[in-house]
Amino acid sequence: xxxxxxxxxxxxxxxxxxxxxxxxxxxxxxxxxxxxxxxxxxxxxxxxxxxxxxxxxxxxxxxxxxxxxxxxxxxxxxxxxxxxxxxxxxxxxxxxxxxxxxxxxxxxxxxxxxxxxxxxxxxxx
Numbered sequence: 039x040x041x042x043x044x045x046x047x048x049x050x051x052x053x054x055x056x057x058x059x060x061x062x063x064x065x066x067x068x069x070x071x072x073x074x075x076x077x078x079x080x081x082x083x084x085x086x087x088x089x090x091x092x093x094x095x096x097x098x099x100x101x102x103x104x105x106x107x108x109x110x111x112x113x114x115x116x117x118x119x120x121x122x123x124x125x126x127x128x129x130x131x132x133x134x135x136x137x138x139x140x141x142x143x144x145x146x147x148x149x150x151x152x153x154x155x156x157x158x159x160x161x162x163x
Contacts (some may be wrong), residue, residue: 060125072136110134
């Protein structure tokens with residue numbers, strides 16, 4: 039018997055024991071993975087309501103609207119949820135670098151054996 043969470047049309051996120059789901063953010067135009075973060079119910083609702091990506095910061099223990107201080111917000115074009123509703127895919131238009139280091143993506147280094155090879159240049163701004 040199919041699980042309605044997996045086949046139905048009702049949004050029913052399956053949060054982990056900490057009340058979080060994983061959020062993968064990609065660039066709408068390039069398709070590049072920009073970042074991975076976490077959302078609780080409040081962050082997901084804020085993202086849906088405002089159209090700007092909001093997450094739960096595990097280190098701060100608080101909601102975190104991406105770009106609130108830097109101006110590098112993520113304007114949401116689309117949100118998708120995976121088959122068992124325990125992670126979301128945020129497709130966004132970034133207004134600047136997505137990574138706090140200044141790189142366009144948090145995934146700016148490729149693993150090459152035991153070394154890291156830069157893939158994206160750091161922003162000069």
